[in-house]
Amino acid sequence: MSKIDDLQELLKKLPGIGPRQARRFVYFFLSADENYMSRLSSLINDLRSDKKICSFCRRVHFDSISGELCPTCSDTSRDQSKVLVIEKNSDFENFERSGVWDGRYFLILKNVGLTEDDPSARLQLDRLKTSIESGQTSEVVTALSVNPDGEYTTEYIHKSLTPLVKSHNLSISALARGLSTGSEIEYADSETLKNALENRK
Amino acid sequence: MSKIDDLQELLKKLPGIGPRQARRFVYFFLSADENYMSRLSSLINDLRSDKKICSFCRRVHFDSISGELCPTCSDTSRDQSKVLVIEKNSDFENFERSGVWDGRYFLILKNVGLTEDDPSARLQLDRLKTSIESGQTSEVVTALSVNPDGEYTTEYIHKSLTPLVKSHNLSISALARGLSTGSEIEYADSETLKNALENRK
Amino acid sequence: MSKIDDLQELLKKLPGIGPRQARRFVYFFLSADENYMSRLSSLINDLRSDKKICSFCRRVHFDSISGELCPTCSDTSRDQSKVLVIEKNSDFENFERSGVWDGRYFLILKNVGLTEDDPSARLQLDRLKTSIESGQTSEVVTALSVNPDGEYTTEYIHKSLTPLVKSHNLSISALARGLSTGSEIEYADSETLKNALENRK
Amino acid sequence: MSKIDDLQELLKKLPGIGPRQARRFVYFFLSADENYMSRLSSLINDLRSDKKICSFCRRVHFDSISGELCPTCSDTSRDQSKVLVIEKNSDFENFERSGVWDGRYFLILKNVGLTEDDPSARLQLDRLKTSIESGQTSEVVTALSVNPDGEYTTEYIHKSLTPLVKSHNLSISALARGLSTGSEIEYADSETLKNALENRK
Numbered sequence: 001m002s003k004i005d006d007l008q009e010l011l012k013k014l015p016g017i018g019p020r021q022a023r024r025f026v027y028f029f030l031s032a033d034e035n036y037m038s039r040l041s042s043l044i045n046d047l048r049s050d051k052k053i054c055s056f057c058r059r060v061h062f063d064s065i066s067g068e069l070c071p072t073c074s075d076t077s078r079d080q081s082k083v084l085v086i087e088k089n090s091d092f093e094n095f096e097r098s099g100v101w102d103g104r105y106f107l108i109l110k111n112v113g114l115t116e117d118d119p120s121a122r123l124q125l126d127r128l129k130t131s132i133e134s135g136q137t138s139e140v141v142t143a144l145s146v147n148p149d150g151e152y153t154t155e156y157i158h159k160s161l162t163p164l165v166k167s168h169n170l171s172i173s174a175l176a177r178g179l180s181t182g183s184e185i186e187y188a189d190s191e192t193l194k195n196a197l198e199n200r201k
Numbered sequence: 202m203s204k205i206d207d208l209q210e211l212l213k214k215l216p217g218i219g220p221r222q223a224r225r226f227v228y229f230f231l232s233a234d235e236n237y238m239s240r241l242s243s244l245i246n247d248l249r250s251d252k253k254i255c256s257f258c259r260r261v262h263f264d265s266i267s268g269e270l271c272p273t274c275s276d277t278s279r280d281q282s283k284v285l286v287i288e289k290n291s292d293f294e295n296f297e298r299s300g301v302w303d304g305r306y307f308l309i310l311k312n313v314g315l316t317e318d319d320p321s322a323r324l325q326l327d328r329l330k331t332s333i334e335s336g337q338t339s340e341v342v343t344a345l346s347v348n349p350d351g352e353y354t355t356e357y358i359h360k361s362l363t364p365l366v367k368s369h370n371l372s373i374s375a376l377a378r379g380l381s382t383g384s385e386i387e388y389a390d391s392e393t394l395k396n397a398l399e400n401r402k
Numbered sequence: 403m404s405k406i407d408d409l410q411e412l413l414k415k416l417p418g419i420g421p422r423q424a425r426r427f428v429y430f431f432l433s434a435d436e437n438y439m440s441r442l443s444s445l446i447n448d449l450r451s452d453k454k455i456c457s458f459c460r461r462v463h464f465d466s467i468s469g470e471l472c473p474t475c476s477d478t479s480r481d482q483s484k485v486l487v488i489e490k491n492s493d494f495e496n497f498e499r500s501g502v503w504d505g506r507y508f509l510i511l512k513n514v515g516l517t518e519d520d521p522s523a524r525l526q527l528d529r530l531k532t533s534i535e536s537g538q539t540s541e542v543v544t545a546l547s548v549n550p551d552g553e554y555t556t557e558y559i560h561k562s563l564t565p566l567v568k569s570h571n572l573s574i575s576a577l578a579r580g581l582s583t584g585s586e587i588e589y590a591d592s593e594t595l596k597n598a599l600e601n602r603k
Numbered sequence: 604m605s606k607i608d609d610l611q612e613l614l615k616k617l618p619g620i621g622p623r624q625a626r627r628f629v630y631f632f633l634s635a636d637e638n639y640m641s642r643l644s645s646l647i648n649d650l651r652s653d654k655k656i657c658s659f660c661r662r663v664h665f666d667s668i669s670g671e672l673c674p675t676c677s678d679t680s681r682d683q684s685k686v687l688v689i690e691k692n693s694d695f696e697n698f699e700r701s702g703v704w705d706g707r708y709f710l711i712l713k714n715v716g717l718t719e720d721d722p723s724a725r726l727q728l729d730r731l732k733t734s735i736e737s738g739q740t741s742e743v744v745t746a747l748s749v750n751p752d753g754e755y756t757t758e759y760i761h762k763s764l765t766p767l768v769k770s771h772n773l774s775i776s777a778l779a780r781g782l783s784t785g786s787e788i789e790y791a792d793s794e795t796l797k798n799a800l801e802n803r804k
Contacts, residue, residue, distance in 0.1 A: 406650075406665070409647070417624075429692055431647065439650065442613050446632065446640060449606065449629075453633065462633045464606055511634070
């Protein structure tokens, strides 16, 4: 039954899925109808063949009309001078759903690990710097998750862009730290209480 | 982005997967490499096109040599006079992994719901009866889950086969009720304690 | 604030309670009203001072009228020739709530650990043997949880009592193994499937 | 066995404890040793009889030397002109453990519910106002949990104190909203993203 085992192996790689649930998925497929299976197979194939990567923000999109840029990066109704540095496609989607950002995005795809050697090329900050130097971008905001990798990456990016603050009148900032929705004072960590106190207003 | 939404819809149908995790799967696919995606797509397609249904036990298999019967049903080293009635393919796999049954199987695909109208045709008990009447099968054991549907189905099948007990010297039984591995006396339900006491040995 | 810390330490010993929840209990006490606190303190004190241990089954009870025996052991409407060997007070309560046993009980207080040296005295099987030898008890059923300690203890007790089977016409048995309420065939372990098949009926 | 039932009833009132776990606690008590039980009973009794309420901050403490004020409120090494408005004793403890606040506290004991009629007396804001009017307090920071009641209470307190801002040069603020430790951009809610963007720095 090696095809079943092969499929289970692939499904085990899905986020949060162990061998047992991967097996349940296979069984689900075994009893799924013809139509479901052929649609699933071809959609997965399409995702592979049709996906495009934006030449500025590196976001995955499926727009075939816009050129090298994704629809968001080429949308002139947005404030193209502001860039929000985020980690990944799902962060983009959450910000868009929230409707709180009207500038462009810049994806780094994966936060820098504390032991990563030379992340500069991987983050492709050069493209961001070029955009600043050309006068296209005048404000950069980092919006990374609050965990060791995210905080280290924030620091790394701020340090890399600091020389451009004076020379190109760049504004750099990071999302504020404080109490998030649902925070309970009784259980909040020291770092959060400290930031929430310092930024009180 | 309708292909992404379509794929999320299909993935939401997987057992135990809600909209949020389905979306995470889509994002995983977006950043998966070419090779992973094409293998996944073609394996899912193969599963659809290559699967066979055994003409006796109704189990899904992928054996292309054996004829109408699956390898288990045509295995003459097994005791072909005994049939274990189970619900589904994953139950088959669990019994085979346990190595505790050396007869044939008979899948009903889904337990009978308490409100199901005329389950007889759906369960295809006629094929089982034919096998009993022809002298091929002399013992039937029901092995269904212990929940309302499973218990109702057990009762339904036993009742359907009862006329054959005398006429064809058929032996019918059900898996025993009692303490299963991990049962704690403190938390066991009355039904389990009652059965475990009655069957004490 | 050492009384608060001391109380937290004691509350941490409650089953399933960690330091954090123990602290929450202390805070609950701090804002509880006078009446709650004095009732709690005195009930806990009463539990300590009023509890009695049955001289046969070793169960805790609070009956002040019956003599050395608990109300259950002295209840002549029950079948006093049958004894159910259980581990602890909460097992007793679960059996009584189920209403499936009408004999006496015998508590061993804690199952035998696999590395326990000489459990014989601790289990006080001598009292049980005396009761068998005197003709008072003619059937013993062990009802212990299905885990390594419980299974080892079951074996130990059966072995200890075996000599009395012939000499005193003793009947010994254990609760049956099989599918308990809620068991799903797909997820059942081999041992449970094996027992459920062997005991099929 | 009514004392057991009574005790279970009292233990069910503990935060996060249902009837089943309350029963387990009772069983734990039944088999606990004499010493544990008498210490527990007397500590609970002491908590009741020895507790003091600070006449300024309303915090529970056990200090018998300081007069009407708790040790924190009477500690002259702290900045006594600043007051942190918190909900409860455990919030106090969390701030003290964090070491991020060096002023006084003011407990309101319970956030105002959205349907609460006239919370003014219950919150005892008059005592806080008196302290501001007398020149003792010049800064008030509200530090309440971020949920509907907490946010409503924050608004209520700020509105109540606003008249004193000009007349007594009072500074009022609330803990900042933003990303707390562990926040993931992918899952952050709109409100948190909005606040974190607005307060970016």
